[in-house]
Amino acid sequence: MKVRVVIIAAVSADGFISRGTGVPWDLPQDRAHFRRLTAGRWLLLGRRTFEEMTGWFREHRPLVMTRRALPSPWEGVGVAGVEEAMRRVEEGGGDELWVCGGAAVYEAAMGYADELILTEVKAHLGGGVAFPMIEEGEWEVTRREVGEPGYEWVWYERVRKGTGKGG
Numbered sequence: 726m727k728v729r730v731v732i733i734a735a736v737s738a739d740g741f742i743s744r745g746t747g748v749p750w751d752l753p754q755d756r757a758h759f760r761r762l763t764a765g766r767w768l769l770l771g772r773r774t775f776e777e778m779t780g781w782f783r784e785h786r787p788l789v790m791t792r793r794a795l796p797s798p799w800e801g802v803g804v805a806g807v808e809e810a811m812r813r814v815e816e817g818g819g820d821e822l823w824v825c826g827g828a829a830v831y832e833a834a835m836g837y838a839d840e841l842i843l844t845e846v847k848a849h850l851g852g853g854v855a856f857p858m859i860e861e862g863e864w865e866v867t868r869r870e871v872g873e874p875g876y877e878w879v880w881y882e883r884v885r886k887g888t889g890k891g892g
């Protein structure tokens with residue numbers, strides 16, 4: 726069975742997810758949307774993001790991408806990459822992996838992704854940690870919803886495989 730890979734992220738109008746540390750906006754309804762959509766799911770997070778969000782993942786099954794041995798006890802299980810995470814999900818009886826960042830993990834997972842759920846924030850950061858390029862022709866917008874003023878939730882479905890890993 727193929728594991729469906731869903732990327733969920735909040736991205737500025739100029740393509741950034743962060744200025745370097747933490748999330749650069751305060752959007753309570755978007756946090757609730759993230760919690761609602763990810764509750765109970767298998768997640769993939771980078772070690773930095775996982776550490777920033779310590780305590781968030783009691784209702785989840787977090788897999789943490791790292792090149793190191795994880796200190797113990799952790800809420801998360803360490804994985805070396807996206808394929809290992811997909812294998813873990815399959816072995817655990819799951820069929821979806823939700824990729825929650827940061828940038829290194831979005832970059833690694835983009836070629837495997839079937840769906841993107843983006844909070845498109847109408848702010849310009851002017852620099853920082855970038856979200857990967859959404860290649861034209863590979864994705865189709867299937868749904869748009871306005872949350873609080875200043876952003877939209879946008880769902881993209883893959884229509885064509887890319888040439889990168891997993892593509």
Ligand SMILES: NC(=O)c1ccc[n+]([C@@H]2O[C@H](COP(=O)([O-])OP(=O)(O)OC[C@H]3O[C@@H](n4cnc5c(N)ncnc54)[C@H](OP(=O)(O)O)[C@@H]3O)[C@@H](O)[C@H]2O)c1
Nearest residue numbers: 734735742743746747771772773774791792826827828829
């Ligand atoms: N706006 C959003 O939706 C959103 C979402 C999530 C995060 N963020 C932001 O993104 C920023 C963090 O992004 P980031 O890119 O710096 O960090 P990250 O992706 O959260 O974590 C990076 C870590 O992942 C591990 N890693 C990366 N590539 C790997 C690979 N190929 N194989 C194995 N392990 C690998 C390494 O861990 P080790 O060092 O342990 O080896 C690396 O230090 C933060 O500011 C966070 O707030 C924003």
